Amino acid sequence: MKRFLLKSLAFLVFLIPLYAIFLLLWGLFVPPKFGNNLFFPRGGNGHLHTRINELDKYKEVDILFLGSSHAYRGFDPRVFEEEGWTSFNLGSSNQTPLQTHLLLKRYLKQLNPKVILYAVSPESFQMDGIESALDVLANSTPDSLSFKMVSELHHIQTYHAWIYASMLKFLGIGENFREAPETFKDVYISGGFVENKLNGFSADFEKGDLGSEFDYQWTHFESVVNHARLNIIPVILVATPLAPSHPHRKNPSVNWKERIASYGTFIDFNSPRVNWTEADFFDTDHLNQQGVIRFNRMLIDSLRVRKLLEVQDALLLQ
Amino acid sequence: MLFNSLDFAIFLPIVFSLYWLLNRKPIVWQNTLLLVASYVFYGWWDYRFLGLIFLSTLVDFWAGLKIQAATNRFHKRLFLAISLGVNLGMLAYFKYANFFIENFVEAFQIFGRPLSADSLSIILPVGISFYTFQTLSYTLDIYFRKTKPTHHFIDFAAFVSFFPQLVAGPIERASQLLPQFSKKRSFDPIxxxxxxxxxxxxLFKKMVIADNAAILVSEVFAQPEAMNASALALGIIFFAFQIYGDFSGYSDIAIGTARLLGFSLMQNFAFPYFSRDIAEFWRRWHISLSTWFRDYLYIPLGGSRGTKFQVIRNTFVIFLVSGFWHGANWTFVMWGFLHALFFLPLLLAKRNRRHIDTVGGEKNLPGLSEVIRMFITFGLVTFSWIFFRAASLPDAFLYIEGLLSPTYFERPPFTDLGRAFVLLITLTFMLLMEWFGRHNRHALERFGINFPLAIRWGSYALIFFLILMLHPSEASPFIYFQF
Structure with missing residues (x-):
């Protein structure tokens, strides 16, 4: 028995590095469509790779934007710059509170914002967060924080992506990777924003209900709010505008809105008082550039009324 | 608890450690642990059905003792009838009640007498067909004086619920497995x-072959009318390997797990797709069930002895019952009927035991005539799988109609062609491994036995890697759990 156990242990020790090598070779040489469980979207949707690379240039901003594509396609730093406010948009594709929490812990000290604008939507609580985790793992440096996220998700794809990212980092492979700043439909704008170049509205997909919410997303959401509060940074929760045909616009979830509002200042841009038409959007979820400018100016007005930045300035002077 | 789950990956080492820690204690300690572990394993799905296993255990333990103690034939038969009645009654209720209700109503409608009856909302307890047959073999063996009853309830309860083979076999005979519970087991590292x-x-066969095939097969069978002939042909070939990978994979895990605990279970699959005729196929496919039916149904009916009519009748009975055992649907009956049709000519011509050796002998490659025979046998078996997999007989005929269309050279409209490509590669790998391991109990038994240790371990590591890399993210249950 003792010999059997020692032999089994020896095999495990042999297996671990070999497994990582197989994973590396698979990732480097096998086309992604042939592997079920290694998905590594480096330079994928949302320009997160460029955004993270650009972060080094930013220190001490007035406003930090967080959230999913509602954030990185909705908050344009150029509009806020016109008001004299510096900002950075740390949104990412399908970002759920789990990833928001990770990114905040990783970058809050460096960016040290006066205010956080956090784009919230019911969907981000209904998603397991795996897709966004893969985006974060493939486009930023793996660390203990991302491993914590991976172990919490406990999914083979996220484990593989973390190991693969670590192997790439260890061997220095792909360090010079740069994603194209412009695609046929998008262009990356310095400061983390992604501007859509297409004209016209296309509701080409039927948005279905994503199902019930994940409790752990609410736990991380609370942690995001509390983490900011501990650093004496106000968090403004923003429901970004949705097209009139969006299911959450047609049938808004009152319970969700009430729950979100209980965590702090919540500005809802989907209330019936705001008149959005499909001319402001390029798809069901996202504003076109004309809509972004309109929305951002309304948001700036709202922030001015609340005098949040002025209060923070005053606090800092003390 | 699924074998291909993290739960089982944690459960098995715990049971293994505790089990061998108890090795120096009286054997009842180990058997009690196995009993508790087996009930935990089964209760992980639905603890409510543990009562059925316990009832079956209780009745057969009692019936076994009574049959042995009975002094006359009447009493022996009475106690056997009670055992058969309880076990087959449970099976009939949970598995077949709705089938009979629906067919009864339909029969009345055919004769112009509309009848309405609600289907019962019955959940099929996982593995009921397996453990009822296993426990029945106990009372039947005592009745036929092939074995003696045990007086140790814990041993018997552990035998009935033994977790490695509880939910999908192999269906063990009491005379083979029960004695293993009453003698001291010693750890054999080899x-x-x-x-x-x-x-x-x-795990490779289940998680890589069967689970990936399942996705493509479901797509094809969901709307066969939208598929061209190439997709339909690939769909049914994939299903042939899905069901093989699923069920033989389960059996391999069950047998391997039992061996870790010092038990020896019977071989359930012996590389059936390398068979040269249907008779050989049935000696190699789901061996524990085929031999169960042979011993407890076919031979008592007279087997291949008697008049030609009796031989034909017995053949049809065993195949039709085998089909019906798989599920309460006419599609399974049709599947059994087809196999009876394929088998009968061999039996009548007394050629059913022509291929009792292993194909290819000691050679690396089969001869041309063997290849042709294997292809024909595989073709017949695969054709019959259409009925096994289809939701209804009209669906099966629709599928066959699609196969007759001249669109074999069109690209199959799979949503995920990459998956089909990977499946074809991994299938080739599996077939090669099984071909070269066909003389053994499983493909890896003597694989790389002469290789340096690092190469052999590297090969196991590669198979392990392929399992984790290629299995679909969501674990799917084993097909045979529904039977």
């Missing part, structure tokens, strides 16, 4: 190591 290899190969 058997345990080979058990681990067999588990690894079983």
């Amino acid at each position: 058997a345990a190591t080979d058990g681990l290899r067999q588990i690894l190969w079983g």
